[in-house]
Amino acid sequence: MALPVETFFLQPDSEGTLQTQIRQLVAEGILAGRFRPGEKLPSSRKLAQHLGVSRITVTLAFTELLADDYIVAHGRSGYFVSENAPEPPQFPAKASETSTVDWTRAIGQRFITPDVMTKPADWSKYRYPFIYGQADPALFDAANWRLCALEALGRRDFDALTADYFDNDDPKLVDFIARQTLPRRGILAKPDEILLTLGAQNALWLTAQVLLTQRRTAAIEDPCYPALRGILEQSRCHLHPITVDQDGLPPDALPDGTDVLFTTPSHQCPTAATMPMARRTALLEKAERDDFLIVEDDYEFEMSFLKPPSPALKSLDKNGRVIYVGSFSKSIFPGLRLGYLVGPAPFIREARALRASVLRHPPGHIQRTVTYFLSRGHYDALVRRMGRAFHERRNAMDKALADHGLTVAGSGSFGGSSQWMRAPEHIDTIELARRLREKSVLIEPGHSFFGQSDPPRNFYRLAYSSIPTARIADGIEILARTLREMT
Known part of the structure; x- marks a missing residue:
């Protein structure tokens, strides 16, 4: 039995090259049991026309599937799902409907700590990411x-x-x-x-x-x-x-x-x-x-x-x-x-x-x-490139902070990649961070760095490791304006 070409379609949000997506498309169909051993796949020409890709892309994807024994080639007859391909499970996976375990008693030690620092996974989509410890793709080799x-x-x-x-x-x-x-x-x-x-x-x-x-x-x-x-x-x-x-x-x-x-x-x-x-x-x-x-x-x-x-x-x-x-x-x-x-x-x-x-x-x-x-020698070159970029960004940040009268609580005299800041006493930087996030600005509230049961709430950290120099002044201006609004 031949698989209809309409069975194959690429998801618009799929990741990877077209070749990778096509390979994954076929492999997932086999693993899910939709494509069964002995069934014939569409020809590379038909599948390429249907998906709107080049024929060589489909051919390369099929070649990888051949190497992994997901499919086999039969002379001039075309490609077929291999008899040796991984088989789908004989019974569906099923989650427990109820749990009789009292986990408040079963857990012997607890490792979750309050106020754990979190960084949004999509931080790079924000225009002003004053966020610490993230790689800058513009600098990485x-x-x-x-x-x-x-x-x-x-x-x-x-x-x-x-x-x-x-x-x-x-x-x-x-x-x-x-x-x-x-x-x-x-x-x-x-x-x-x-x-x-x-x-x-x-x-x-x-x-x-x-x-x-x-x-x-x-x-x-x-x-x-x-x-x-x-x-x-x-x-x-x-x-x-x-x-x-x-x-x-x-x-x-x-x-x-x-x-x-x-x-x-x-x-x-x-x-x-x-x-x-x-x-x-x-x-x-x-x-x-x-x-x-x-x-x-x-x-x-x-x-x-x-x-x-x-x-x-x-x-x-x-x-x-x-x-x-x-x-x-x-x-x-x-x-x-x-x-x-x-x-x-x-x-x-x-x-x-x-x-x-x-x-x-x-x-x-x-x-x-x-x-x-x-x-x-690539590591040394990377560190030198980062040092030059961070120096330039640090100068831009120092000037912007001075222009807007923001208080620096700690500033590395040797360099580094961030500034430790102090807002006015009545400012809760958790709320400040929430408001700034709505304006595409990311900062790190500082309360989680302190060990007291009631830590100060007016400290925050500004990093310049992941933000281009040209955006620093505008981001600091938004920060200063938001602080004035909260005051």
């Missing part, structure tokens, strides 16, 4: 990333692509981090002192699980990265927030009995303060004197376009008290989810074993692609 990914798919790298490393990592990437990435921060480390992670957040979670118990005390900055606070609360340790000032975390404010300190000295999150050398030295001396460990999240050090970056705490550490967290996700693109931990070998061994029990290792293809992107 998509062409060279694609070439590196294709190279990593080659036969030469078949083992790196397909092997189960168990608890190990791609030796080429670890070697590059040890020889090239870390020395730029003044850090020397051996391979057994480096562990790859699924981004900085995964590194922080592994660290907290290894170092903290219910009887230990952790100190964190306030305000700080909200996900870190959630990680530490889940560990059930004693938690002490330390209020930061214009120079970051003050060492003298650390309480007695601290076991582990989590800090962001290069660019404090979210205030962008940079800890000066004198304070770094004092912090390390206090850690040695009071016998506690320091977890250094060195995020955004690459974006020091106003001044050279300060030395990492880890590079000043002579006693092995600093555990270093780095990430490629912010500087390459957030969805990459690839970071690394650097610390003494005994700590890394435990973190490696924990990682293996949860997720084994980051995907081999991602590791090898990043290796090529780094070693070919």
